[in-house]
Each structure stands twice: as C-alpha cells, then as structure tokens.
Amino acid sequence: MRRTLKWLVLTAVTVAVTVPLDIVGVPSAALFAALVVGIAFALSPWSPGPVWRPAGLGAQGVLGVYIGTMVHQDAADALGPHWPIVIAVAVATLLLSIGCGAVLAMHRDVTPLTGSLALVAGGASGLVAIARELGGDDRVVSVVQYLRVALVTASMPVVVTLVYHADRSRPTAAPQTDSAPWYLSVGMLIALVVAGSAVGRLVRLPGAGLLGPLALTVVLELTGMSFGLTVPAVLVQLGYAVIGWQAGLAFTRASLRAVGRTLPTAIALIIVLGVVTAGLGVVLARVAGLTPLEGYLATSPGGVYAVLATAVETGSNVTFIIAAQVVRILLMLFAAPLLARVMIRFGRRRQSRATTSASSEPIRVAD
Numbered sequence: 322m323r324r325t326l327k328w329l330v331l332t333a334v335t336v337a338v339t340v341p342l343d344i345v346g347v348p349s350a351a352l353f354a355a356l357v358v359g360i361a362f363a364l365s366p367w368s369p370g371p372v373w374r375p376a377g378l379g380a381q382g383v384l385g386v387y388i389g390t391m392v393h394q395d396a397a398d399a400l401g402p403h404w405p406i407v408i409a410v411a412v413a414t415l416l417l418s419i420g421c422g423a424v425l426a427m428h429r430d431v432t433p434l435t436g437s438l439a440l441v442a443g444g445a446s447g448l449v450a451i452a453r454e455l456g457g458d459d460r461v462v463s464v465v466q467y468l469r470v471a472l473v474t475a476s477m478p479v480v481v482t483l484v485y486h487a488d489r490s491r492p493t494a495a496p497q498t499d500s501a502p503w504y505l506s507v508g509m510l511i512a513l514v515v516a517g518s519a520v521g522r523l524v525r526l527p528g529a530g531l532l533g534p535l536a537l538t539v540v541l542e543l544t545g546m547s548f549g550l551t552v553p554a555v556l557v558q559l560g561y562a563v564i565g566w567q568a569g570l571a572f573t574r575a576s577l578r579a580v581g582r583t584l585p586t587a588i589a590l591i592i593v594l595g596v597v598t599a600g601l602g603v604v605l606a607r608v609a610g611l612t613p614l615e616g617y618l619a620t621s622p623g624g625v626y627a628v629l630a631t632a633v634e635t636g637s638n639v640t641f642i643i644a645a646q647v648v649r650i651l652l653m654l655f656a657a658p659l660l661a662r663v664m665i666r667f668g669r670r671r672q673s674r675a676t677t678s679a680s681s682e683p684i685r686v687a688d
Contacts (some may be wrong), residue, residue, distance in 0.1 A: 323391060324369050324370065325340075325494075327362075327367055327368070327369035328369045330367065330583070331358065331362055331367070331369055331566070332562075333501045334358050334362075335351070335354050335359075335562055335565075335566075337686075338354040338357065338358055339351045339354040339355075339514060339558070342354055346469075346490075347530035348470050348471065348624060348626060348627065349360065349446055349467070349470065349561055351557075351558040351559075351561035351562045351565065352449070352467070352561035352564055352565040353467055353471075353560070353564070353565065354564070354565065355561065355562040355564070355565025355566045355569060356463055356464075356568055356569045357563040357565075357569065358565075358566075358569065359566045359567075359568065359569020359570045360569045360572045360577065362569075363569060363571065363572045363573070363684070364572065364573075364574060364577070365484060366393070366568060366682050369570070370570070371567075371570055371571065372563060372566050372567040372570060373379075375401060376563055377435075377450075377530075377563060377564070377567050378518065378530040379514065379530075379560075379561035379563075380418065380450065380530040380560040380561075380567075381447075381530035381534075381560075381564075382449065382452055382476070382514030382515075382517065382530055382531065382533075382534045382566050383455060383510065383511070383514065383552060383556050383557065383559070383560035384446050384447055384519055384531060384560045384561075384564065385447070385513075385514070385517065385530070385531040385533070385535035386510055386513050386514065386517075386534045386535070386538045387552040387557050387560070387656070388444065388446075388447060388535055388538075388650065389534070389536075389537075389538025389539045389541075390538060390542065390547070390550055390551060390552060391537055391625075391643075391647050391650070392538075392543060392620070392647055392651075393543055393626055394493065394542065394543060395640060395644075396593070397543075398500065399640040399641050399644040400645070400648075402528040403608065403609040404648075405643075406604075406605055406609060406644045407605070407609075407619075407648055408648060408652075409471075410566045410604070410605050410619075410620055410645075410649075411649045411652045411653075412652070413497050413601055413605050414442050414443075414598055414601065414620070414622060414649060414653075415441070415652060415653060415656055417442075417594060417596065417597055417598070418440050418442045418471065418622075418653070419437050419438065419441075421436075421440045421590040421594055421629045422436035422437030422438070422439060422440040422441070422595060423436060423437070423502070424436075424586070424590060425439060425465075425583065425590055425640065426585060428582065428583050428586055430461075430532075430579035430580070431458075431583055432457070432458070433526070433664055434455070434456055434457045434660075434664045435452075435457040435458045435462060436463050436662055437660055437664070438452050438455065438457040438462045438657060438661070439457075439461055439462045439464075439465035439587070439658075440465060440467075440469070440587075440590060440591070440594065441653045441656075441657060442469070442594060442622035442623060442649070443622070443623070443650040443652070443653030443654065444650045444651075444653050444654040444657075445466040445470050445559060445562060445610055445623065445647050446468065446560075446633065447531050447535075448462060448466055448629075448653070448654070449462055449463045449466055449467075449532050449564055449565075449568060449655050449658070450530075450531050450567075450659060451527070451528035451530070451532075451658075451686050452563045452568075453513055453567075453659035454527065454528055454530075455527055455657065455659070456483070456661055458525060459567065459568045459571065460568055460572055460580060460581075461580055461583065462568075462570055462615070463565070463568035463569075464495055464580050464587075465587045466585070466589060468584070468588065468591065469591050469594070469623050470623045470624055472591050472592075473591075473593070473595060473621060473622060473623035473624045473627075474544045474597065474623070474624035474627045475593050476628075477621065477624060477627050477628070477631060479629070479632055480617070481614065481617075481635070484617075485613060485614040485617060487614055487631075487634075487635040488635060500549045501547075501548050501549035501550055501551065503553055504603045505550075506549075506551050506553065507553065509547075509548070509550050509640075509657055510550070510552055510556070510686045511535050512596045513534045513538055513541075514534050516533075516534075516537060517529075517531050517532075517533030517534030517536065517537040518530050518534065519533070519536075520537070520579075521534075521536075522531025527656065527661060528657070528658050529575065529663065531654075532655065532658065533597075535651075535654065537541070537548070539651070540544055548572060550659035554646050555674060566680045569570050574580065588669045593604075594622050595622060595653055598611060598620045598621065598622045599620070602616035602617040602619060602621075603622045604616075604622035605614055605619055605620055605645075609641075611638065611641070612637070613640070614635060614637060614640060615632075615638050618631060618632050618637060618642045619641065619642045619645035619646065620645070620649075621646070625643075625646050625650065628642060628643075628646055629643060660669075
C-alpha cells in the first residue's frame with residue numbers, strides 16, 4: 322500500500338509538471354517532466370522503486386508505433402530522384418554522431434556505447450527507452466538526448482530569423498490525413514505492440530519492444546494498410562512518462578554528479594553537431610534544388626515537430642522536409658542496435674586480448 326501511494330504521488334506530481342510545460346510548447350513535455358520528477362523522487366525517501374519491466378516494454382511499444390505513424394505513403398514520392406543524397410546526409414549525420422559520442426566517451430564517467438547513444442541525432446525518446454537494454458547508461462542518454470532536442474528546438478527560431486531571414490507571410494497547409502476511429506486505433510496499437518515485440522524477440526532484434534512494433538507500423542504505412550492509424554495522445558504521454566520514470570528513478574546522488582560533470586562537454590558537442598548538420602543542409606539544398614532554409618530544416622538534428630511547424634509557417638516544401646527527417650530518425654533508431662553490438666564485441670575482443678597477453682607471461686616465483 323505504501324509503494325502504491327508513492328506511485329500515485331509520483332504520477333500526480335508528474336502530471337502537474339507536464340501540463341504547464343506542454344502549454345509553453347516544451348518538446349516531449351511528459352518525458353522531460355517524468356525524468357526530472359523521477360530524479361527528485363529517487364533522491365528522496367519517496368522513491369517507489371524501479372519501473373515494472375512489463376510497463377517499460379509496453380511504453381516502448383507505444384512509442385514504436387507512434388514513431389512509425391510519421392511515415393506516409395507519399396514519402397518516397399516526395400524525395401523523388403534525390404533519395405540518394407538524403408540517405409547520404411543521414412548516414413553522414415550518424416557517423417558524425419558516433420564521432421561526437423567517442424569524444425564524450427573520453428570522459429571517465431561515460432562508456433563509448435553510452436556516449437554514442439547519447440549523441441545519436443534522432444529518435445530521442447526511442448533511444449532512451451532501449452538504451453539500458455542495449456547496454457548503455459540510460460541516465461546519461463536521457464539527459465544528453467533531451468538536452469540535444471531542447472537546444473535544437475530553442476535555437477531554431479533564432480537561426481531561421483537571423484541567418485535565413487525566413488518569410489512567414491505565405492504559410493503552407495500542413496499535410497492532413499484521415500484518422501481511424503479511436504477504438505480501431507487502440508485495437509491496432511495493441512496488436513502491433515504484441516506482434517511486433519514477439520517477432521522482434523524471435524529474430525533476436527535488440528530493443529525488440531520498440532523496434533519490432535516500429536518496423537511493423539512502417540510496413541503498414543507504406544503499404545496503405547494502416548487505415549489511418551493514430552496513437553491516442555493520452556497513451557503517447559503515458560509512454561513518455563514511463564520512459565522518463567525508468568531513467569529518472571535509477572539516479573543516485575553519485576550518478577547525478579557524474580552526469581553533471583559531462584554536461585559542458587555534451588553541450589559543446591551538441592553545438593558542433595548542429596553547425597555541421599547545417600553545413601550538410603547547404604549541400605542537400607544545392608544538390609536537390611531546395612532553398613537554404615529548406616536544406617537546414619531537412620537536416621536539423623532534432624526537434625522534428627518544431628521543424629514541421631517552421632516549414633508550414635515559412636511556406637517551405639513540407640513534404641520533402643518531413644520525408645528527409647523521417648529517414649534520419651529511422652536510420653538512427655535501427656542503426657543503434659547494430660552500433661551497440663559492434664561496440665560490445667570490440668570491447669570484449671580488447672578485454673580478451675589483454676587477458677591473453679597477461680596470462681602468457683611466465684609466473685614469477687614470488688607470485
């Protein structure tokens with residue numbers, strides 16, 4: 322009963338913090354609120370303990386389906402003959418993220434895998450959800466990933482106005498799609514979460530709880546079999562909250578100090594990531610015949626909803642920009658498990674070589 326009371330208090334406080342953040346337009350407000358509130362409770366006597374594992378897996382599935390619904394049938398048509406350069410830019414962004422992660426990992430509190438996951442430029446909520454399962458520290462990943470999204474989102478209006486001198490006098494209409502009735506969407510959501518997780522585990526896909534439902538949803542969207550699937554907003558917010566609690570409640574005073582020590586380096590690397598991707602936007606704009614502003618929005622390393630809003634307000638090519646952003650997000654999410662496997666195997670080989678080298682030396686009598 323006492324633990325139940327603690328969970329009820331945690332939930333109430335999280336909702337109270339989420340509402341004003343959502344009103345002022347903070348991205349993924351429920352995730353941020355749950356993370357901050359979870360940290361506060363973890364460091365107090367009111368900590369309810371870790372998140373129930375099935376709840377965490379369910380939240381992963383909901384977010385996987387939600388991210389999958391960003392994909393639309395017209396995405397391939399929107400990119401047209403320019404899809405190779407879009408993919409090339411996305412791959413370059415991934416490699417840049419890994420490089421920045423390697424620099425962050427030079428900090429004694431961060432492993433190479435955690436550093437890479439923390440700075441992968443796409444799918445922040447999804448990466449936080451599966452970071453622990455992939456072998457990373459989800460506390461570091463959650464703070465740095467949310468910091469990336471917050472900095473990119475906050476700087477976007479300034480950059481668009483001062484650098485690109487955007488004209489907001491001719492907004493375009495945001496793309497509209499017919500939505501399925503809520504009961505059909507909920508039924509499909511449950512089926513996709515269960516089936517996607519099962520298939521993901523069957524094929525031994527890391528992060529199966531997120532990537533399995535995501536993959537199935539993308540298939541349905543591209544084949545036109547989604548029937549207007551939309552994830553109810555309350556379930557999305559609940560999924561965000563569970564993911565935020567999962568990371569926040571794992572904090573200790575020592576881990577909080579360790580994360581704090583990494584923040585100056587993380588902020589510098591996020592700025593580098595933003596500047597270099599803006600350069601990639603210039604390349605994309607010249608090759609694909611876009612305006613410099615459209616190139617910048619298409620390659621922005623985060624804040625996809627802020628990107629959509631800005632594209633609509635400035636009369637930009639909304640369909641192309643969102644298609645390029647979806648390519649980036651999907652690449653980052655599906656590359657993360659492969660990245661984790663490579664780094665874990667590399668680490669084991671190095672450890673094995675060190676052990677073999679040490680054991681091959683003759684044993685001294687004094688030993």
